[in-house]
Amino acid sequence: MRKIAVMNQKGGVGKTTTSVNLAAGLAMRGKRVCLIDLDPQAHASLHVGVEIVGDTPSVYHAFAGAPMAQVKRLVAPNLWLVPASIDLAAAEVELADTPGRELILRESVSAMLAAEQFDYLIMDCPPSLGVLTINALSCAEEVLIPLEPHFFALHGLSKLLETTALVTRRLNRKLRVGGIVLCMFETGTRLAADVSADLQAFLSGSDPQAPWAKARLFNARIRRNIKLAEAPSFGRPIFDYAPKCPGSLDYMQLVEETIAMEVPALQLAAAA
Ligand SMILES: Nc1ncnc2c1ncn2[C@@H]1O[C@H](COP(=O)(O)OP(=O)(O)OP(=O)(O)O)[C@@H](O)[C@H]1O
Ligand SMILES: [Mg+2]
Numbered sequence: 001m002r003k004i005a006v007m008n009q010k011g012g013v014g015k016t017t018t019s020v021n022l023a024a025g026l027a028m029r030g031k032r033v034c035l036i037d038l039d040p041q042a043h044a045s046l047h048v049g050v051e052i053v054g055d056t057p058s059v060y061h062a063f064a065g066a067p068m069a070q071v072k073r074l075v076a077p078n079l080w081l082v083p084a085s086i087d088l089a090a091a092e093v094e095l096a097d098t099p100g101r102e103l104i105l106r107e108s109v110s111a112m113l114a115a116e117q118f119d120y121l122i123m124d125c126p127p128s129l130g131v132l133t134i135n136a137l138s139c140a141e142e143v144l145i146p147l148e149p150h151f152f153a154l155h156g157l158s159k160l161l162e163t164t165a166l167v168t169r170r171l172n173r174k175l176r177v178g179g180i181v182l183c184m185f186e187t188g189t190r191l192a193a194d195v196s197a198d199l200q201a202f203l204s205g206s207d208p209q210a211p212w213a214k215a216r217l218f219n220a221r222i223r224r225n226i227k228l229a230e231a232p233s234f235g236r237p238i239f240d241y242a243p244k245c246p247g248s249l250d251y252m253q254l255v256e257e258t259i260a261m262e263v264p265a266l267q268l269a270a271a272a
Contacts, residue, residue: 001113002262003121004178005140009163010156011127014146014183017228018254019124020047021247022144024237025255027079031119034072034112037084038105038136039126045083048075049235052085060087063095063104063135068112076237080118092131102171105135129163137167142178146222149182149195154202161212168211177212178261181254185221196221216261220253 006019016039023035037044037059045052050073052058057071059082072080095101109121123136137143143164147153161177168175180199186192199217206213222228225247231238238248 001118001120002142003109003123003140004142004144005123005125005133005136006144006146007125007133007136007160008145008147008156009127009129009133009160010148013148014181014222015127016043016047016124017232018144018146018181018183018222018251019122020044020232021228021238021251022254022258023120023122024048024076024079024239025251026120026122026258027076028239029255029259030078031259032078032080032117033120033122034080034082034118036082036105036109036121036123036136038088038123038132039084040086040089041126042084042086042088043232044124045081045085046235047232048079048081048237050075050081050083052083056083056085058083058085058087060085060091062108063088063091068108069115072112088132095131101131102134102138106139106172109139129159134167134171137164137175138171140172141174142176144178145180146183147180147199148184149186149192151191151195153195154198157199157202161210164211175211177215179216179218181218181220181222183222184224187221187223192221218254218257220250220257222247222250222254225250 006015008015023033027033062068062071072082075081125133125136164177203215223246225245227242227245228238228247231241234241238251242248
């Protein structure tokens with residue numbers, strides 16, 4: 001199974017749109033997917049039509065010790081959601097004095113996986129490098145970075161990669177940056193082409209020991225498309241809301257590229 005944290009500390013770059021549509025597309029392709037909403041804004045939950053009211057179990061309760069298996073719910077065929085709510089904002093403060101607070105999610109997920117298998121775990125991170133994001137990075141094996149191609153994108157990227165390297169050293173040796181996906185892409189603009197080229201050059205020239213040495217720049221470019229911005233308010237992934245729009249086609253390409261990265265079981269057995 002693959003555990004993917006969708007992360008970028010910058011706000012509004014397409015993390016949630018990517019998490020939800022990648023999860024939904026993989027589920028449509030027959031994969032068993034668990035989407036974990038780690039953002040107190042709960043946008044991923046709302047995007048799949050779930051709003052937490054009152055004391056309904058959410059990821060906050062999993063951080064407080066409730067079994068994740070009891071928090072998750074089926075939202076579409078093959079697609080489970082561990083929802084978030086605004087309560088999660090309190091977790092940052094409440095966990096401040098808890099020893100091992102960076103590993104709570106990993107332990108909770110391991111307990112769930114002991115009883116039930118998934119092909120993909122997709123974690124939607126909040127726009128910060130706080131304890132919730134660190135929990136996602138401690139639990140994940142791959143980081144997927146959505147990036148909006150503009151002049152400052154590469155500056156933010158280096159901070160993000162440093163954080164990943166730190167987590168790799170201290171908390172999770174298995175963590176690697178799997179890929180970068182360009183979101184809100186303006187086809188045909190000089191800037192978008194320049195940023196893509198700079199990014200490709202940066203990745204090809206990186207230290208082979210760095211956790212991002214094998215990161216790929218996805219061929220799928222998620223174009224700016226109004227349907228992608230409309231879909232959340234209907235609580236539906238793009239494939240359901242507007243299956244033929246450019247946003248749907250772009251995310252399906254990302255889904256196919258993601259599946260193509262799966263290491264065949266035979267290859268794994270040979271390497272063992
Ligand atoms: N390719 C796109 N075309 C048009 N609108 C988009 C696209 N991708 C995302 N959006 C819209 O842009 C806004 C920000 O996207 P999204 O919520 O996915 O970003 P985010 O990185 O998760 O934000 P946050 O940091 O607040 O969690 C949302 O309103 C979303 O619907
Ligand atoms: Mg988000």
